[in-house]
Amino acid sequence: MDAVALLILLVALVGVALVATVAGLVVTRRRKPGPLPNTHTDVLGVPPADPEAPVELSSPPATIEPEVAPEPVPEAPALERPEGTASRLVRLRQRLAGSQGGLGRGLLALLSRDRLDEDTWESIEDTLLTADVGVAPTQELVDRLRTRLRVEGGAVDARTVLREELVALVDPTMDRRLQVSGEDGRPGVVLVVGVNGAGKTTTVGKIARILVAEDRSVVLGAADTFRAAAVDQLATWGERVGVEVVRGAEGTDPASVAFEAVKDGVDRGVDTVIVDTAGRLQNKAGLMDELGKVKRVIEKQAPVTEVLLVLDATTGQNGMIQARVFSEVVDVTGIVLTKLDGSAKGGIVVAVQRELGVPVKLVGLGEGADDLAPFSPEAFVDALLG
Structure with missing residues (x-):
């Protein structure tokens, strides 16, 4: 073979080689490398999860509620110790x-x-x-x-x-003791009557304080249901000395509240139940019907041992008229004279006793919680004389 033919052959071979090399690079560029076999394990010896495997959903983590500090329990108010x-x-x-x-x-x-x-x-x-x-x-x-x-x-x-x-x-011979004890294990029942404005509800609260000071157990009945203020006022008096107050909704039948109060007193075995009644005085017939019903209903549970009539000492002859009306309606057994300290008309003590034939048993001396005292004829006269 001559030299010219050999040269041509070499050039052709080199060309073929160059074309093959270029074609191989193009193919290599277009092909994606396949995934490598997953043969390694993690530090726990468990193969990692297949990224293409379906993901299993577990239940969501429990919600962590923030800690809430418990509300402070309010301290019970300290009970007052009434005066002796x-x-x-x-x-x-x-x-x-x-x-x-x-x-x-x-x-x-x-x-x-x-x-x-x-x-x-x-x-x-x-x-x-x-x-x-x-x-x-x-x-x-x-x-x-x-x-x-x-x-x-x-x-x-x-x-x-x-x-x-x-x-x-x-008249020092009158029996001025409060009949606050019952018989046969039943409580004494004190029914308090009088017109609004005389200090009736306040008097009920103050009598409760006197009895608590003598270590007697007491229940109060808020039967003046036509005045919401009277019911709330009585509840406040009871809270101050730890005495339970039985009450009903505004406008409730007063007799039903009185009945429940006495029933509660009987069930609990308390010493005394004091019932505050409505003080309306529109007409004697209505008053008689209401107070008569209250007393009858109460006595299904226990006898009424005391009926106290509350009078404002400053009303003079008007107070005497009220006294006569109430004495005709209920069997009044004792009188409470309020606001006696602010009046120079102390003679009403004598007048009302003569009019009703019943004793003044308690006198109100002022606005203080313990400004109610047993009436003493000797102390009263000594005060009159200075």
Whole structure:
């Protein structure tokens, strides 16, 4: 083979090689490399999950609720310890001396004159009548004073005579004990009556305090259901000394509330149930029907042991009219005179006792929670005389 032919052959071979090389690169570029076999394991010896395998959904993780601090439990209010009877009587003398002393001083000034003529005795009568003693008791007192001072003359002290006659007029022989105990294991039941504005609901709360001070267990019945304010007021009194108050919705039948209160007292074995009644006085017939029904319903559970009539001492003759109406409706067994400390008309004690034939058992001395005291004729007269 000559040299020319060999050269041509070499050039052709080189060309073929170049074409093959270029074609191989193009094919290599177009082909994607396949996935490598998954043969390795993780650190726990478990092959990793196949990325193309379906994913299994598990239940969602539990929601973690944020911790909520428990609400603080409010502390029960500290119960008040009511004042005892002895200190109440001390304050009775002090309060009455301040408000009623003018009456006693006026009478003593007249009786201490050198000459007791008719004009002086008329002035004494006027002083007593102005203090609401009443006509008949005034005449009786003046007659007795005239007789004693004329017979005994200068041998007696005018103050001593006046004190003795006033005490007799107030009548210390009346039984002024509160009948707050029942029989046969049943509680005593105290029914409190009177017109609105006389301090009836407040008096119920204050009586409860007196009984709690004597370590007696008490339930209150809020049967004045026509005044929501009265029910709320009584509930507040009960809370202050830890006494349960039985109440109903506004407008509830008062007799049903009274019944439930006494039933609760019987079931729990308490010493005393005090029932606050409605104080409306539109007409005597309506009042009689309502109070009569309340009392009848109560006595299906336990006898009523005390009926207290609350009177405002400042109302004078108007209070006497109220007293007469209530005495005709219910069997009043005792009287509570409120606002006596703010009035110089303490003679109503004598007048109302004479009118109803029942004793004044409690007197209100002011606005304080413990300003209600058992009535003492001697303390009352001493306060009148200063």
